[in-house]
Amino acid sequence: MAELKRTRQRAAILRLLANAEGPLTAEELHAALRGEFPAAALSTVYRNLERFLQEGLAQKEDFRDGAARYTAAQGHGHYLVCTGCARRIRLTQCPLHGLEQELARGTGFTVESHSLTLYGKCPQCRAREENRGKKPGGA
Numbered sequence: 171m172a173e174l175k176r177t178r179q180r181a182a183i184l185r186l187l188a189n190a191e192g193p194l195t196a197e198e199l200h201a202a203l204r205g206e207f208p209a210a211a212l213s214t215v216y217r218n219l220e221r222f223l224q225e226g227l228a229q230k231e232d233f234r235d236g237a238a239r240y241t242a243a244q245g246h247g248h249y250l251v252c253t254g255c256a257r258r259i260r261l262t263q264c265p266l267h268g269l270e271q272e273l274a275r276g277t278g279f280t281v282e283s284h285s286l287t288l289y290g291k292c293p294q295c296r297a298r299e300e301n302r303g304k305k306p307g308g309a
């Protein structure tokens with residue numbers, strides 16, 4: 171029975187990742203998982219995340235606030251990630267394929283994979299920052 175529970179928790183974590191609007195921290199995943207499995211331990215979330223990373227089912231992104239966040243792998247893709255709200259936008263194409271071939275030719279290196287994530291502020295967060303920059307108490 172313990173095995174079945176593990177399997178169901180694993181599936182639930184994957185589903186949470188797949189349905190998330192943006193990258194989630196292990197703590198956020200844990201909080202969401204406990205909606206379904208109130209007794210689920212944070213260590214279970216970490217263990218599954220490690221496994222997902224090894225299996226290529228999830229990706230880990232390190233944010234400048236020091237917290238690692240996880241996303242479901244959706245095949246090959248690159249993202250614009252907002253460091254303010256963690257919103258992410260998938261790029262419609264890979265800008266590196268041409269470079270990869272060029273590098274392979276120039277260096278004899280066989281490129282097996284790459285990752286590229288661009289970090290910045292989304293329009294909403296930028297607007298928020300600009301508003302904060304204005305003098306407080308103004309009209």
Ligand SMILES: [Zn+2]
Binds near residue numbers: 255293294
């Ligand atoms: Zn944002």
Ligand SMILES: [Zn+2]
Binds near residue numbers: 247264265284
């Ligand atoms: Zn690429």
